[in-house]
Amino acid sequence: MESDPRHEFGVRLRRLRAAKGWSLAALARRSNVSKPHLSSLERGSRRPSPTVAQAVDAALGADGALAALVADGRHDHDHHCCDQTRCDQHLHDRRREPALAADEAELHLELYRRLFADLRALGQTGSSDLLLPSLRAGATTLASAAARCDGQVANDLWLLAARYAEYAGWMAQERGADAASAAWTEDAARWATNAGDADMVGYAWERRALLALYRGDAAETVALARRAGAEPKVSARVRALAARREAQGHARAGDYDACYRALAQAELLFADAPAPFPAGASWGPNSIPDDSRLVEGWCLADLGRPARAAELLAAEVARVPAGCPNTRTRFVVRRALALARAEAVGEACAVLAEAVPAVARADSATIRSDVREVASTLGRYRRQPAVRALLPDLEAVLRGR
Structure with missing residues (x-):
């Protein structure tokens, strides 16, 4: 007899909470899920939504174990080749489901925005292995929710899904999984396009240029970076990031003049590059206000200086x-x-x-x-x-x- 997934989730949730030594009230405070709701989940009398599962998973530090129990057919780029037909069919199937209520859509946005900020901060101190389960679950949950919405809330969900996917791509690269990195980056570009954001398409080429740089392929790095900067409607910021990546490719090839022309172009573009996301958050590195001199130092090491x-x-x-x-x-x-x-x-x-x-x-x-x-x-x-x-x-x- 097949086990009831509600019972399995409730047992796992109760064990994880007990291992932390937390009361239901303590978990409620940390997850922003009400105590009665948590009690119903632990008893198995209520089916967890992906949003709530992700919230308690993050609060308990379960590394995706709870979220995976209600994954609802999500794909995993780290264990399968990216089958675009299968991914698109999954989202098409979600569109056949009832539209997502406005209050549930807003709850998705609120919870996952907070979680994303926490994951970005954790990415500066922890291993990619700790982040990827939550990033994968968040990206696919948000994309599935966006497929069941219309209007501005759908755009907001698609864009947040794209940010999760882009960061998942970076963390996959940090694991040495370049194919998974490319697949997540492609998802990010598609989902950002759904939201009307043209930047991620260009930035996806810049990310491919980074993969080429770490492969030691200077010519491919330059070519892909130029492709990123040439994408229509791409912002000055993404063109600046692309110019800087091109400079690193030229440095790897030992071309001092071309490297510094690209660095100078990047500096001019950054001066005219307002961030497209609130509070300065945007595609690409956000942890340091200005890392241009660090990149110049990187280039000089490859230029024989x-x-x-x-x-x-x-x-x-x-x-x-x-x-x-x-x-x-x-x-x-x-x-x-x-x-x-x-x-x-x-x-x-x-x-x-x-x-x-x-x-x-x-x-x-x-x-x-x-x-x-x-x-x-x-x-x-x-x-x-x-x-x-x-x-x-x-x-x-x-x-x-």
Whole structure:
């Protein structure tokens, strides 16, 4: 006999709450779900909605385990190829369901906006593995809700679904799952287009350029970044991000003049680039008000000017906000790479040795790729005591996944 999903959800919810040592009232305060509602869920007398399941999942830190119990046929890009026909059919099926009530649609927006802010903050301190279940569930729940609405509330739901999907794409890349990253980014572009937002289509090309950059393909990075900037109706901000990515591609190719032309273009575009989302939130990095000098330092390291790169990165890393440890770690590793290339081996080892615990905590495929490059460069000096002492720690970090 098939188990009742309401009973299974209630048992799991009660166990998770008990493990935290929380009363129903305590969980109600943390999840913004009423105590009587929670009591009904635990008894199995009420079917949980995806919105409520996501809210209690986030409050209990269940990493998607509760939300998955009411996933309602959601697809998982990390375990399947992106079957667009199947995804579109799922949303078409949802459109056949009764329209979503206005108050439930607004509850979706309120809960998932708050959750998204929390997930973005967590993304600066935790591993992508902790974030992806909630991002996947949030993206597909919001897209399904948007398919059952009309008007402005539908646009708001599509746009929020797109933001979840775009961030899921970045976290998938941080896991080293490039195919899943591309699939989520494509979803984000489609869903943002449904909301009337043209920027995400251009930004999707910029994200593809980033994947090419980490593959070491300079020419493809430049081509994709230019494609991003050439998309019709794309904002100045996305064109600026694309120009900056193009600069990194030119730097990887060793073309100093082309790199600095692209950086100058990006600076002009950023000066004329109002953020399209409230409170400064927009497609692309939002954790640092101005990271242009960090990107310049990144480029200089690839342009054969490692001493200048290390100097610039040292000054700019000190300005990274305390709440952005993963961003700080990323550029500390780039500074260590610049020092190693400048043959300042002892200083490179000291900088990287201090960063090793943070690299392990971040558990980032992109940061590890830079660590791998530093380790390769330092390998030329393995007879030096500082290098011999550090290499085992670097190898341990690189075996971390």
